[in-house]
Amino acid sequence: MATINGLERSYYCGDLRKKHVGEEVTLMGWVQRRRDHGGLIFADLRDRFGLVQVVFNPEESQEAFKKAEDLRKEYVIAITGEVIARPEGTINSDLATGEVEINVNELRVLDSAETPPLQISEECDAGEDLRLKYRYLDLRRSDMQENIVLRHNVKKAVRNYLDDYNFLEVETPMLTRSTPEGARDYLVPSRVNAGKFYALPQSPQLFKQLLMVSGMDRYYQIVRCFRDEDLRADRQPEFTQIDMEMSFVNEEDIISLVEGMMEEIFDTAGLEAPTEFQRMSYQEAMSRYGSDRPDLRFDLELVDISEVVKDAEFNVFSGTVASGGEVKGINAKGCASFSRKDMDELTDYVGIYGAKGLAWIALREDGISSPISKFLSDEELDNIIDKMDAKEGDLLLFVADKPKVVAAALGNLRQKLASRLDLIDQDEFNFVWITDFPLFDEAEGKLVSLHHPFTAPQDEDVDLLDDDPVKVKAKAYDLVLNGIEIGGGSIRIHNRDLQQKIFEILSLEEEEINDKFGFLLDAFEYGTPPHGGIAFGLDRLVMLLGGLETIRDVIAFPKTQNATCLLTEAPSKVEKSQLEELHLEIENLEIDID
């Protein structure tokens, strides 16, 4: 396998089994721990493939034993010795190699080690900052190594699958031009073309469409993308995308290809392949779950009681309905005994999403408890209880507001309740395709693309573009896994006039259109196949497959929420001369430049 100091590594530590007994082997790795017992020195030797116990016996080799007396945790050593069966009673069934040990006759210390600042063990109680600063030690932990191996295997499965389906891997530029993906670009100043800037890609969207124009037929790339966002919960400035595009296809072609790919990925990850990919329209998802990425591992559906309460004396309800809003509720089954403090917490929580309050009705053993029941007639109360399928012991929670606020507040409340009530089967993988998205969203009085401006409208809605664009549905589809959007895509516009019209609806100026997208519109002049695609967030997907909480655990060298690398201390100050070459100066900042 590999040779060092004249020794040739013959096995990995984790390889050895009973069948190797009697073999002379050479292993290389790290000392996981060392114990002295009965005149012998025992050490666990570790490499990427596992652990094995090695024994230094002065009767086997006085010299090796002497050297072993200096061994400490994380020393790097090479040993040669005979594989022997462990004596009865000392077999370690927790360890794959637990039936054997190595009787060492030669030891070379390849490198010594200081005591590491964090423990190299499966579990790690070090804080994340320490783990990131010493990432090279954190990555020695078997948990982290498994994550990296899983990521490797997922990529391999994706490539093999797509290769079987005639996809070509094509690399697209990193130093490119800003395209409107909705987030802020990272800019790269050009020195040769001083005063001008490249943008790092938020996605290879335009290039992959151009590859379809060029007849490549099927493209994929596992590609780094960049967004300079204010980092929320679990985002990274750079992330990896499984990016795909196909010619001559419709939505169903792409969906069925992706479902097959997911099955391969699950197989690779050693997980049971998903048996069902549900489908749900955007409209239904928003209405029933208050989210376009609903977690369907649990119920807690939103129930619309607007009709029931529209004439109620309780003006918060009836007034909201009268002014075009809605009243929806969730039945938190068995939660009637929530305390006043619990209720205050939940109310604060929905407040984050803009809800002005959280009305509630608890169906307790001793009757209804509710701050609002006095404003509701018995009939209204009965109808609500009936509509919400409520029984004794249930707690009904309501938000009355504009539909967007109701969806956001209850959609998130639903998730919070599920965690609190432990309703989620952590071993379940629940897939749902969300379809029939609106093409446009309204923001600050302007129309914006819900996905991106290259998404095709549904054929039957094209006529609505002029008069009622908000009603137009898109040929778009997102794949949601356990409440997390892992991928999204669409059939694209492949016609110049239609693309131009969309830009205009989005209020882009003629000049901006030509400047930023002229080349795409031009490309559409020369024979463009119908095409569409999809892109997956690899980091999130691997995180979910690994049952992990954060994408930082599936990225070898991630950045903090402050977009810094604690290991290398990037970003850093640069030399004044470097800025001069770029004709740049730092302005309005009190900062020392070397």
Next chain:
Amino acid sequence: MATINGLERSYYCGDLRKKHVGEEVTLMGWVQRRRDHGGLIFADLRDRFGLVQVVFNPEESQEAFKKAEDLRKEYVIAITGEVIARPEGTINSDLATGEVEINVNELRVLDSAETPPLQISEECDAGEDLRLKYRYLDLRRSDMQENIVLRHNVKKAVRNYLDDYNFLEVETPMLTRSTPEGARDYLVPSRVNAGKFYALPQSPQLFKQLLMVSGMDRYYQIVRCFRDEDLRADRQPEFTQIDMEMSFVNEEDIISLVEGMMEEIFDTAGLEAPTEFQRMSYQEAMSRYGSDRPDLRFDLELVDISEVVKDAEFNVFSGTVASGGEVKGINAKGCASFSRKDMDELTDYVGIYGAKGLAWIALREDGISSPISKFLSDEELDNIIDKMDAKEGDLLLFVADKPKVVAAALGNLRQKLASRLDLIDQDEFNFVWITDFPLFDEAEGKLVSLHHPFTAPQDEDVDLLDDDPVKVKAKAYDLVLNGIEIGGGSIRIHNRDLQQKIFEILSLEEEEINDKFGFLLDAFEYGTPPHGGIAFGLDRLVMLLGGLETIRDVIAFPKTQNATCLLTEAPSKVEKSQLEELHLEIENLEIDID
């Protein structure tokens, strides 16, 4: 395969053979050309997989025939029809599908097309600027599609091979910190950490070493790297590297692994696997070929005649030797009849590389012709002729100068002569490993790393580091194919003290060492395995495999020498607000910012 407008694509155009005769098929693609003949319309239909002839016969379908009358080049169409055998005498043996044609009964025009500004044909006589501006059309040409497919296949072969050898693909950051690879970094201003900058990686060198520290054992990545250089002949600001690193290995382990990988790659490319990987020390390569990347497909070796001419009357020779220089020559066999103009051209050529002149001796039928022979004794002339194995008809060319200048001048002259004399077998793939590089080079009175500062010195030379560092040889190796360096690597330093010493020899200040490399030095404290690696330039490798002249032909969307993308017009001006967010201002440039 794929469905559009209710038609389901059943084959690719290039798939169809005689065995399909009688089948009803649906194809989708581009109209390559159309001809009307004998009341029928013939079109060649093209997709990524080939061409097939389709026939519109009004007796088969009046409707399809009518529509076909509008077809022009590059229209995108879908057709359904029966595969029929071509009549005897109309079989086209140049075409894989030449025995059949499709009798069309249904035609859908999916998109029309303007006349393309460049011809979609195998050969292309359009200028490169036009090809780059309309890259999506250039990529329709079968030559370019083959290049992209070759690149895809090479990457696949590399991945499969490395996977078999337990390499893990690990992604390293793009937004990182400047490391000294010798070229200028591309900088990315940070907004969140205003006044600070990320650097795009020139290579993932430090990260891959840290992955070895972390016990990943074997790492690879096919990764984009960036260098902001003044673009010479065939460089790109971004390029792709096959990057590898292994623990517990020596030079031989890496070399033998790479040789196996090259065999796989050649196999994939449909080329005969290389039978021999020669080895040559840096010293020998420089001495015999004047280059550390010698093209060994032809001889024209450099011959040292310093000893022969050291006492010559001709002072240009003897004086050079006396002052520590050398005199070397090339025997251009059969070139005695070169004209005075030829000689002037060659003299100008070596002048580019610093040579002050080019002495020559032509062994013509009518005797020796030479401007310098009168300054040489008969014995000296005889010795030169003897030493250079010269015969009648040969032309001997000499440069006398410092060794570096002689090597550069004659090394390049050698290459020029080989082209001119057509000495190169274009089908040969000649590999040579160059080994035993010096660890340091001298530049502007300072020592610099010949490779990079992480390269380990050879064990027996470590003692020379203090007293005679220029004599220290490195554990480094470059792989040269046909005179082009396709890869280079080394065994790395894995010891803090030695690494620190190297930094000091390179005249790095204590502060700079800690600031830029402190984390690497720290990492070496915690048990670091011996390790080494190599990196290959994918673009160059694929270019050579494809028998191409420029790496731009193996990159889907390359940039010009001016580092611009003619398709998207990147880099471009950015909004003032974008610069404000970054606290940057453009200085000393007359440029309009929108």
